[in-house]
Amino acid sequence: MATYSTNEFKLGLKVMLDSDPCSIIENEFVKPGKGQAFNRVKLRNLKTGRVMEKTYKSGESLPGADVIELEMQYLYNDGDMWYFMDQNSFEQFAADENAVADAKQWIKGEEMCLVTLWNNAPLSVAAPNFVVLEITDTDPGVRGDTAQGGSKPATLETGAVVKVPLFIENGELLKIDTRTGEYVSRAKD
């Protein structure tokens, strides 16, 4: 893998730091007029999500991380691993629970997900921004209460629980924003 010098640092560049792949999310050139130049860098650890700030003497290098993002279709979960397919190469990838930690509660099969591969293995999976899921359990709907006020928990077919307005009924299809985990609207069939 190539190494990247501080003058090649840019947002989104994937580098290795303490044997973890990281993404550069901020890069600032800092130099006292007469003094040593530095690059003050914010990096997100792609395994843990943790953000840290590091400063490098300008001209130093970091090894690149073999990280790519691919759109893949979610196939199924065998109880242990979650399986995804690259629809261009038809290659299948197995993601462990860590990688699907957030995404798994929103996907049931066939969704197109953004899979981040590190050394050709799924590191993280992002669910589509919006999904449509059926309610499997919620309290009976309150008729007429379409205007305002109140919410109740509803369990979706994937097991995720979201807050919905009181008028929503069991068995309805809902549009959910997976980035916030919030109910958006009823979905039309």
Next chain:
Amino acid sequence: MGETTDWKPTADFATLIKRAELYKTIREYMSANAVLEVDTPILSHSGISDPYIESVKANSRNYTSDLYLQTSPEFCMKRLLAAGCGSIYQIAHVFRDEEQGRHHATEFSMLEWYRLNMNYHELMDDVIALMQVLGLTVPVKLSYAEAFDQVLRINPHDGDLPALRSRASKFGLASENLDKNQLLDFLFSSVVIKQINAAKNLIIYDYPAEMAALASIRHDDYAIAERFELFVNGLEIANGYNELTDVDEQRERFTRDLNLREKNHADLLPIDEYFLSALDSGLPICSGVAVGLDRLLMVLMNKERIEDVMSFTLVNN
């Protein structure tokens, strides 16, 4: 048909107008103080020896040796001072390679001025007076040692390398094997100046002797460079000196700088012998300061990026 769509200036018109007003105010201030405007060349056969400033090289078919774009108009202006032209100022374009970022551009504008028979504290007052004319608040003055003591409780002059290393790594310095000056540069720019809350605006003065550049050195408990810098909202705006007038010491510093550059595998530029001869013939007692005009405009116009105050940059020129 034009081939690009980004031909328009990167600064808005209000900022372009503000720059014109700023230059006018500066010229009025200098004229009222009997400081003469001068104009010196940008191209030179020789360059600077600063360990951490890189020159942009230029070529001309008229000359067999390389030419260099100035990183500051200092040498020519000091030759004018030695020739007896009294207090002078200049607004000049200067060039520094390998400097690019939110607060750095390879080419930028500098106001540099020299006042005869002023020491550097008197020149700080002169800088403050000009800043007040421009509507900026009076900065708080702190010595480099006081600033380090306030924020980090360490003495930057006593040179305890392991202590500096451990503090630097605690604040996120990932590079190893830095020398004392590099560690101080990191702590100063990334910690001290960021955290000091004494005031919006600061003048820091009396730097470690190793950071003297072209400033005179005084021997107190430690060797102190008679140098100052102005910071507005944490941004370095100006750098000034009690000017070194001793030619032998100047030559020694050039040699020491070049040795350090050689060690760092940096370019070695020819020393400016005209400048040294001028010093030898006698530079009057004076202080001088350089102000980054683009950053000053950033502060005055509340802009985030240096290209926001420049008509065009190398991105679209």
